[in-house]
């Protein structure tokens with residue numbers, strides 16, 4: 001998949017589902033090392049999501065080891081969830097080292113519109129050109145507008161993902177990054193074309209760090225196919241969504257969904273993936 005470099009995004013839903021399975025197979029085969037600089041809430045679920053997909057997570061954030069460690073990673077995930085000023089230099093350094101090492105990195109601008117400090121930090125990180133930025137509707141709208149949201153509910157979105165599609169397109173054009181806005185339908189755009197992912201269950205909103213974890217999964221998928229970030233991002237969102245759908249059939253609530261989601265991602269097979277992945281062009 002790395003050899004094939006085209007700018008055309010597949011149109012056929014069957015091919016897009018096949019591509020999502022191929023991306024998961026590639027993650028399982030390559031087991032990419034993914035460095036995560038993430039919030040305290042998400043560390044456990046994020047690491048377990050990456051492990052169950054076949055990747056190798058490392059939650060390493062000290063500025064003292066980033067110059068030596070980050071080049072070893074195949075991809076980096078940077079998440080603003082429990083941001084404090086002392087963490088920001090490490091995030092910026094990891095982004096710069098990833099760029100120098102030609103490794104993709106992915107930004108999760110958690111609660112970007114929640115405060116001026118957070119918004120400024122997320123915009124500074126975005127200026128360092130992540131391959132992909134993945135947020136919910138509120139977060140993508142805040143980055144696009146460049147202003148805090150007086151209606152912000154912190155890490156939760158007060159907008160649907162479809163409310164942020166045009167903002168996502170403009171933000172992708174302005175920033176040069178692929179923008180993914182998650183929700184009932186996930187939208188992924190390079191500023192021109194938009195791809196939609198229709199997988200997932202509403203109860204994911206009741207599991208804290210499900211968004212953070214899918215961003216880490218995007219980091220792993222983009223790490224194994226860095227020349228196709230739109231496709232790899234859609235594949236990660238679809239595979240995570242399918243795993244939640246299968247998990248939901250066994251779950252009794254958010255706590256057991258969390259467990260069954262991880263088990264379903266670990267055990268996902270080709271026939272189930274091809275039957276359930278729903279990716280289309282907007």
Ligand SMILES: Nc1ncnc2c1ncn2[C@@H]1O[C@H](COP(=O)(O)OP(=O)(O)O)[C@@H](O)[C@H]1O
Nearest residue numbers: 136182183184186200201202204205210211214
């Ligand atoms: N209403 C929904 N129906 C199906 N899947 C959803 C729904 N809302 C969110 N998801 C899924 O949950 C995951 C986290 O997305 P989201 O809740 O938007 O992120 P965050 O937790 O950062 O706010 C994504 O995989 C997304 O597709």
Ligand SMILES: Cc1ncsc1CCOP(=O)(O)O
Nearest residue numbers: 039041081155209210211212
């Ligand atoms: C609750 C909370 N508070 C700060 S970070 C965090 C986790 C947010 O996770 P997600 O964005 O995946 O819901």
Ligand SMILES: [Mg+2]
Nearest residue numbers: 110155211212
């Ligand atoms: Mg989030």
